[in-house]
Amino acid sequence: MSTQAIELQQTEESLEKYADLHSDIVALHRATLSIVSDLSLEGVLQRILQAAKELTNAKYGALGIPSDSGGLETFLTLGLSEEDVKQIEHRPVGEGLIGEMLRTGKSIRIPDILEDSRSVGFPAGHPEMHSFLGVPIAAYGHRLGHIYLTDKIDAPAFSLEDQRFIEMLASHAASAIENAKLYQKISDSETKLSKRNEELGLMYSLATAVGLPRDLDRLLEDMLERVMSLFEAEAGEIFLLDESEGIYRKAIHLGEAPEAFWEVDSFRLGEGLIGWVAQRGEAQWTDNSDSKINFLRRSVLERGFQTIVAVPLNAPGKVPGVLSFALKRRRAIGEREVGLLRAIGAGVGIAVENARLYRQARRLAVLEERERIGMDLHDGIIQSIYAVGLTMDYTRLLVQDQVPEAVEKIDRAIEGLNKAIRDLRTYILDLQPSTIATDDIEKALEVLVREFKANTLVDTDLIIEDHIVQRIADKATTELFHIAREALANAAKHAEATRVLVSLREVTPKMVTLQIIDNGLGFEVEAETELLGHGLSNMAQRAKKVGGEFDVDSSPGQGTTITVRFPAGE
Numbered sequence: 001m002s003t004q005a006i007e008l009q010q011t012e013e014s015l016e017k018y019a020d021l022h023s024d025i026v027a028l029h030r031a032t033l034s035i036v037s038d039l040s041l042e043g044v045l046q047r048i049l050q051a052a053k054e055l056t057n058a059k060y061g062a063l064g065i066p067s068d069s070g071g072l073e074t075f076l077t078l079g080l081s082e083e084d085v086k087q088i089e090h091r092p093v094g095e096g097l098i099g100e101m102l103r104t105g106k107s108i109r110i111p112d113i114l115e116d117s118r119s120v121g122f123p124a125g126h127p128e129m130h131s132f133l134g135v136p137i138a139a140y141g142h143r144l145g146h147i148y149l150t151d152k153i154d155a156p157a158f159s160l161e162d163q164r165f166i167e168m169l170a171s172h173a174a175s176a177i178e179n180a181k182l183y184q185k186i187s188d189s190e191t192k193l194s195k196r197n198e199e200l201g202l203m204y205s206l207a208t209a210v211g212l213p214r215d216l217d218r219l220l221e222d223m224l225e226r227v228m229s230l231f232e233a234e235a236g237e238i239f240l241l242d243e244s245e246g247i248y249r250k251a252i253h254l255g256e257a258p259e260a261f262w263e264v265d266s267f268r269l270g271e272g273l274i275g276w277v278a279q280r281g282e283a284q285w286t287d288n289s290d291s292k293i294n295f296l297r298r299s300v301l302e303r304g305f306q307t308i309v310a311v312p313l314n315a316p317g318k319v320p321g322v323l324s325f326a327l328k329r330r331r332a333i334g335e336r337e338v339g340l341l342r343a344i345g346a347g348v349g350i351a352v353e354n355a356r357l358y359r360q361a362r363r364l365a366v367l368e369e370r371e372r373i374g375m376d377l378h379d380g381i382i383q384s385i386y387a388v389g390l391t392m393d394y395t396r397l398l399v400q401d402q403v404p405e406a407v408e409k410i411d412r413a414i415e416g417l418n419k420a421i422r423d424l425r426t427y428i429l430d431l432q433p434s435t436i437a438t439d440d441i442e443k444a445l446e447v448l449v450r451e452f453k454a455n456t457l458v459d460t461d462l463i464i465e466d467h468i469v470q471r472i473a474d475k476a477t478t479e480l481f482h483i484a485r486e487a488l489a490n491a492a493k494h495a496e497a498t499r500v501l502v503s504l505r506e507v508t509p510k511m512v513t514l515q516i517i518d519n520g521l522g523f524e525v526e527a528e529t530e531l532l533g534h535g536l537s538n539m540a541q542r543a544k545k546v547g548g549e550f551d552v553d554s555s556p557g558q559g560t561t562i563t564v565r566f567p568a569g570e
Helices: 004-037 041-056 083-087 094-104 160-211 214-229 273-279 300-302 334-400 404-431 441-456 476-496 528-544
Strands: 058-066 074-079 108-110 132-139 142-154 235-242 247-255 266-268 284-287 307-315 317-328 459-464 499-508 513-520 549-554 559-568
Touching: 041 058, 041 074, 041 132, 041 142, 041 160, 041 317, 058 235, 058 334, 083 528, 094 108, 094 132, 094 404, 108 160, 160 559, 214 235, 214 284, 214 317, 214 334, 235 266, 235 273, 247 317, 266 273, 273 284, 273 307, 300 549, 307 334, 317 334, 334 404, 441 476, 441 499, 476 499, 476 513, 476 528, 476 559, 528 559
Parallel strands: 459 499
Antiparallel strands: 058 074, 058 142, 108 132, 132 142, 235 247, 235 317, 247 266, 284 307, 307 317, 499 513, 513 559, 549 559
16 A cells, blocks of 8 residues: 555544534533533433433443432433343442442443452342443532443443543532532522511511401411411311300311311311321321321221311310311421411411401391391381371271272282281391390290291290200200291291291100191202202201201292201200
């Protein structure tokens, strides 16, 4: 071969090497751009590992982050399937070649792992590997991690050039990791700041709610929503104390699986987690592995909830309610959060008491106004209408001989006045609060029926079986009286009945029944709930308070029967 030909061949080889080098540099440049384009630490580590594997054409790659104790805090792999990883007995523990790099912080490049004296072999289930290249990732003398590559695909071992490329990649990777860690710290700080702002917002809302009269239902919903958002809970509920029975009844549920939570809707003091918290007046949290599992509702656990937190709503001298929320993950509560829960409980508790007092004050004002209106109607308007009726009756006597045709019209006008008086008396019956003593249910019903007949002129009968009054518990008499009063008011306002029967009798040795039956217009029970819904709901709630059952039987044109069945006393 001539000298010229040899020089030409050498030039071509140099150009090929330059082209290959240029290609590798371009690949490295792209890899570094890819690394710095991600701000999440996990994403940066994955991109570093992917770039190193592609640059060296390695079959397997791994990236380890050292821990403070000298081992590995994080160990990512590439090239192994999930099944391969499951087969490996344990992850690296920082021995052998990996341990050598952790100790020295220097690159290692060898043709065969098993033939190196520093190697300790592989754990059971680990695939066979041979060529190895390890490069540290460091910044300002501080080691951030290590890149491990094995089994170069297109050569028996990794080259010095491979090592230099990965070392250059590692220098860029160090900056990317530091940036990602800094971004994560900033992001965590922003999250904490946002959390603190949310907490301050909640406390401000509590302070505002304590000082302002608010509707109780809206207050409970607003507070529960904000607490659930603060703790990222999937479900929440509030129980309020029914002082008449000493029971904490569920007032509201928000979030997932209402059917699981509503399976039990009341707790006595000391019963279940709700009663336990109400009794002790301290926030508690527990999960399905806790020794207090008997306090948790099984239906809630079966729906996948892992942690339940209950907070007493404390007010001076009492616990008027319990706020509870549930999470589908296990979550510990820190000391700062315990203090926050105490503050929330005290704020909501006082707000609930204020809302109740506001509601009572408003009810009292309404009752006073209704009583005033009733007295004005009775003493003023009815007497005026009655006087007009007497005048018209006298006029009828005067004109019955001179103008006979006017008598019929005057009679109709008098009948209209009488009807107006009856209607006004009906409304007075509903407007004025009862002053009847309810400790003696027999006398109370007698007075109620007598007043009803006087005000409505409806034919009304009362039947009370002998000795039945002694079978009724004292706490039930007030509720039964108000049920009868509500039913009679409905009959007067809506039924246009001409006959009503009120009865109190024993149906079985252990069961007593109160019934109010009218022959009025009747209604479709399902279709007309809006018309009588509030009254019916009140009666049903009162029946429930005495441990009874409430039933309405009615249809258009067939009258209405209200029935309350409740347990008889001994």
